Amino acid sequence: MGSCIICGTSVDGRICELHEEDVVFEFRGNQPGQLSPGRYYRGSVDGFAEFGVFVDIGDSVTGLLHKSELDQRLESLDWDAGDTVFVQVQNVRDNGNVDLGWSIRQDESEFRGTLIDDPDQDGAQLKEQTAETEEDGPVRTSAADTTSSSARDEAGTEQADESSEPHEEPEADTGNASAAEEAAPQQTDEQEETPQVTIAELDGYIGDVVRIEGEVVTARQTSGPTVFEVRDETSTVDCAAFKEAGVRAYPEVSEEDIVRIEGEVEKRRGELQVETEALVVLEDDERDAVTERMEDAMVKRARPDAVEPLAEDPAVEAVTEPIRDAATAIRRAVLEGRPVVVRHSATADGYVAGVAIERATLPLVREEHQNADAEYHYFDRRPLEGSVYDMDDATGDVTGMLSNRQRHGEKLPLFVFVAAAGTTESLDGLELLDVYGARRVVVDERVVDEEIESEVDALVAPSLADAPGTTATALAANIAAHVNGDVRGDLRHLPAVSFWENTPEGYADIAAEAGHDADDVREIREAIALEAYYQSYEDKRELIIDLLFAETGEDVPALAEHISEQFRAKMNTELETATANIENRTVDGETVLVLDTDSYTHQYEFPPTDLLLDALYRDHRDEAAAVVGFDTDEAYVRTDADVDVRAVVEDARAEAPEAGLDARGAREGRIEYLAGERATARDTLLAALGDHL
Incomplete structure (x- = not known):
């Protein structure tokens, strides 16, 4: 006995009687008597008559679909000779004529599957079914029907004989008759139910x-x-x-x-x-x-066991389960053959964090997919201009993923946002991905808005757990250690690289164990920061790998040292110019250093404004509560105080609604305004900032 392909019921053959009308059959026989009445067959239009349509079933049998069986007038049928149609065999007469019925399903997709009706493989069963149903089938007595069908049957039989001749199937059947007889009982009486396996x-x-x-x-x-x-x-x-x-x-x-x-x-x-x-x-x-x-x-296969953090870090310990959730999402995407796209900020921290996930994921991709370019096809790292994932970014991603699905049959990717997309300014972009069912993971070391949690599949955000600050790399490296424990040793120095100052002792220690002292770590960080600026929208996979993972004693560490020297030379020149042009302002009793970045920095040259202001604040934090840079249409706030930039903008907007103030870049302390209202925006922002310091 076999079992029904649809419901699993024990049957002789592939399909049970209950579900026989749910599938369509392809006929491989050459005699009308081999057809099974009641079944639906794929056919092709052979010709038309006043009383109906002749339909070829397979290569050698023709039946009549009488006009009384149609759900419309014969002359209104939009069929041409050779068109594929689906019909039901109602009766096979003693003279070989085949009566067909209309099927309301005229597309193969409307059936639940397709099976092969091949008498050479299942002949006894088919003949038995035919014999049982012939007596009760409807009878038509048109002389024209009989003549036409018989003529077509004879022609079809001759054609079938000619086409089968090169294969010598009749001779093969005759020569092995005894073997076939011995095998027949085994196929019917002794056959076990088809096993279902993984x-x-x-x-x-x-x-x-x-x-x-x-x-x-x-x-x-x-x-x-x-x-x-x-x-x-x-x-x-x-x-x-x-x-x-x-x-x-x-x-x-x-x-x-x-x-x-x-x-x-x-x-x-x-x-x-x-x-x-x-x-x-x-x-x-x-x-x-x-x-x-x-x-x-x-989920069970993808979810990793909990592993020890790379080093002691309260922020990481506060989000242990979210870290496992993020790792599970990445591992699952690889197992499903789903591309992983990492979108990270174009900063040193963003780059190193993205590379940590890349380092862990690529070996898994290579294991699952053997083609040579799999690691480029199933993993992509794309830097963002800032930390906001806006509609411009999302539209580009959606266009690309839909094109890849249409052209290459590629699954929709998993998007992993690192040091980005953690605030409500990214909701529109995240929601666009959700419209198409793309999964999303956000890993953000800064303050994350609660609204983001309901818009993503996994969220790693220490701020929502009231944990102290850390870096995106510290979070991403621990995610990577869960994704692939085999690369844990490669990740040890990465968190230390991401701290511009006050590197936690635990991260400094494991970096030293990996062979990177404080000077090495600084040089790598500065080199990556410089390279992150140039052509910032490219992943620079090979270059970043050389900077981060070169073996001790190779020539590549000299590359980090060389690029680091360029970083310091360019940064020191800009710092010197900026320091000479800082304006010292007192706002509500607090000292605020103000720099006109439009006038006193080199536009489109390294360092970018945000990196310059970071360095400037580190140099002057002992004497000032904040450093603020004003560009043509943007301001940048740097402070250690617990300042809500959105609240500052809201207060300033109430005083100067005409300035078009917008806190769209609040995550990185960036505020937008209208260039024509720059002076007004500057005055109102400084006044509002003083109220919050």
Whole structure:
């Protein structure tokens, strides 16, 4: 006994009586008596008559679809000779005439699957069904029907004989008659139910017919079969289905469909493959059951064990579970064949944090995908101009991912935001990704707005856990250690690189253990900061790898030293100019240093304004509560005080509504205003800042 491909009921064959009308059959026989009344078949229009349409079923049998069976007038049919149609075999008469019925489903996608009706493989069963149903079938007595159908049957039979001659199938059947007779009882009475197995178990079933359930990852048409890549809760496998050379098999099946496949397990060129004999798209409860099973197994497989933090860090310890959630999302994306896109701020901290995740993820990508360019195809790191993920960024990402899905069948990526997207200014961009179902992870070391939590799949935000500050790299490196424990040793010095000052002792110690003293760490940080500025919208994968992961004694450390010297030379020149032109202001009793960055910095040269003001504040924090730089249409606030930049902007806007003040860049202390109202914006912002210092 076998089992129904749809419901699993024990049956002789592939489909039970209850579900026989849910699938469409491809007829491979050459005699009308081999058809099974009640089944739906794919056919093609052969010709028209006053009383109906002649339809070819397979290559050698023609039936009549009488006009009384149509749901519209015969003359209104929009059919041409050769068009594919779907009909139901109602009766096969003793004289060979075939009566057909109309099917309301005129597209293969409306059936739940396609099966092969091949009498050479299942002849006894088909003949028995035919004999049982012929007596009760409807009878038509038109002389024209009989003449036309008989003539067509004779022509079809001759054609079938000619086409089968080169294959010598009749001789093969005759020569092996005794063997076939011995095998027949084994196929019917003694056959066990087709085993349902996981893809991971297929290696133990080579040569056997099995049943698997899973999701269609890709469907690609070769010059021969159609190949469906199917994933279940354990692994993936290619399932080859052949209709005819270069023609799509099972055109109703789409990517992300949940399917049940039955076929023989083979090994080709060292890789397992299932030769598909039957395929059904699962629906409703069956689909939900398989989806839930795969979901549970995937999460279990992807979720890493908790590991010790790289070093003592209260901020990291406060978000241990969110760190595991983020690592789970990344590992799951790799297992599902889903690209991982890391969007990080174009700062030294953003770059190093992004590289930490890259370092851990790429080996997993290589393990899951054998093609040479997999690490570029399934992982991408894209710097952002700032820390806000706006509609411009999101539109570009969505356009790219939809193009990749359309052109290459690529799954929608997982987006991981590092040192970015943590404030409400990024909501529009995050929501656009959500419209298309792209998953999102946010890792942000600064203050994160609570609204972000409901818009992402995982959020690592120490500020929401009332934890002290840290760097994005400290968080990302610990995520990376969960993603792939094999690279933990490579990550030890990365957090130290991300601290411009006051590096925690624990991170300094593990960096030293990795062979990087304080000078090494500083040189690497400065070199990356310089390179992050130039062509800031590129990932610079190979260059950053050379700077961060060069072995001791190689020539590459000299590269970090060389670039670091350039960093200090350029920074010192700008600091000297800026310091000479600082305006000392007293605001509500607090000293605020004001710099006209539009007039006293070199535009479009390193260092960028935000990096310059960071350095300027570090040099003058003992004498000033804040440093503020005013550009043509932007201001930058640097302070250690607990200042809510949005509140400052709100107060200033009340005094100068005409200035167009906007706290869109509040995360990094950046405030926008209208260039024509620069003087007004400066005065009102300084006054409002004094109230909050």
